[in-house]
Amino acid sequence: MSIAALSYWQSGKRQPERTDSLTALGELETILKLPAGSLLALLPPPRPRGKQAAAVQPVTETVRFERDTLLSLLAALGAPEALDQEQQLTLVGLHDRCQLGADGGQRSITTRAVFEARTDGQDRWLLIYNSDDPSAGPPELTTVRNCHLGRHQVDTANGLMVAELMFDQPIRRGETYLIEYELENAGPPYPTCNRTHWREFRRPIREYLLEIHFNSATVPGRCQQFARPAGQKHPRMRNLTLDACRSVHAVAIDFGPGLFGIEWE
Template sequence: MRRTADRSADLERLLSDGPFPAALRAAITESGLSLDRVRHRLARRGLSVSVPTLSLWQSGRRRPERAESLRVLAGLEQLLELPAGSFGALLGPPKPRGRTQPPGHLVAVSQHDRADIDDHGRLSAVHARVVLRAGGTGLERWPVRWDLEPGVTPKILADRNCRVAGVEHDLDRSRLTADLVLDAAPAPGESVIVEYRAMFPARPAARRFVRTLERPVRDYLLEARFAVLPALCVRMRDAGPGRELSPDSGGTVHVAEADAVGRIGIRWES
């Protein structure tokens, strides 16, 4: 077992006072292991957990509660050479279970992005279709956030059940935020389909598209449709190596994920 003296003061404090996500993140960082290596080593111990789930635990967007997840947590304590029960003591009482939405929020249930790439290999447009569910009354605004490439700013246009109320540019964080106002606020528990698009200027740009999902989306689909097939197309993800994608007969590649969160994208080379 790793001695207390071998652990940083910050990690010791987090293991004592929490919160759990920060303690887990710090312990994995100090181990020097990637999330994929953590997953692999747990699998060798007979414990199954996905990289996205570990990422969700680290971010605090999800917590281990089921019996299988708690076994994984105990395995993490052993793998990271921490005292037994270190993580479990930070979890506190379980949260109420169920599929109710957070009160006072619009939640993306599913999202479909289609990126169009022109015959010069440039990203020309992204068409987005989002299914939103209301967790309260009077909810009519949905912020759309984009990570900007240097010198390239898209124009956001509303296509279905919404209008663009305002656009803000955060140059320090290289981010654009467009505020979409729904045509009609859905009743609590009801859903609405929103469609919009981002149009990009016809100028040289990085040959990739990345969507940042700040909250988990139950079903996420990203398509890239090419006017001219690239020499190489690769799936991009927060954790784990890239994976080469093969286009279908229509010149399209895609990435589909369940409970998706974080940065998900596709890059290509002409």
């Protein structure tokens, strides 16, 4: 690795992005006796190059929560453009498993996500979590498989959390990568979730699977899935049947942008 390359990295004029540079960064961590991934976690996402850099278009679709509040949080994280820049990871599939407590509150959410890289060197995913009950405090974020926690910020007043989930290794264009993480709330009592769980997709997703697992004390009388594509005022509703494990699930195929979730009475 050249002295010039190190100088560019230190000054911020350039950043390690190519596979050999990221490998060198890992060797530096070993030489400097730093925890694995500690230098990698300091890097911003890889910058688009060539035609892809010219093709970046802002995403104008609004979010469910206050956009300005989220932008302030992203700025504090060090990623002020994350909301509107073109994503270099395609979210291929997502699986949420929501566990409710005996008081009907949200006990935990376990998520598996599969991505496909559109450019080389992709190494993180930005998680944005919005709580329906800010007074309960933020959940504990635990990485389960193939990732670790990078930079993160919490807005307790508005119940917002943003966090970088760092991949254990960068992936190349066309490669897929699977991660798993869990959000666990303190309780009981567990945070109220307004008898609903939903995801907002600002870009299309090929498949989204949502499971809701009820406690025996909180079995609902009625469950419905709802899908509200962007630009539509009223959601499409569909009744769901509780299974033998006191659970319901809903699947969205080639959905987005828009809101998709399950509500119950």
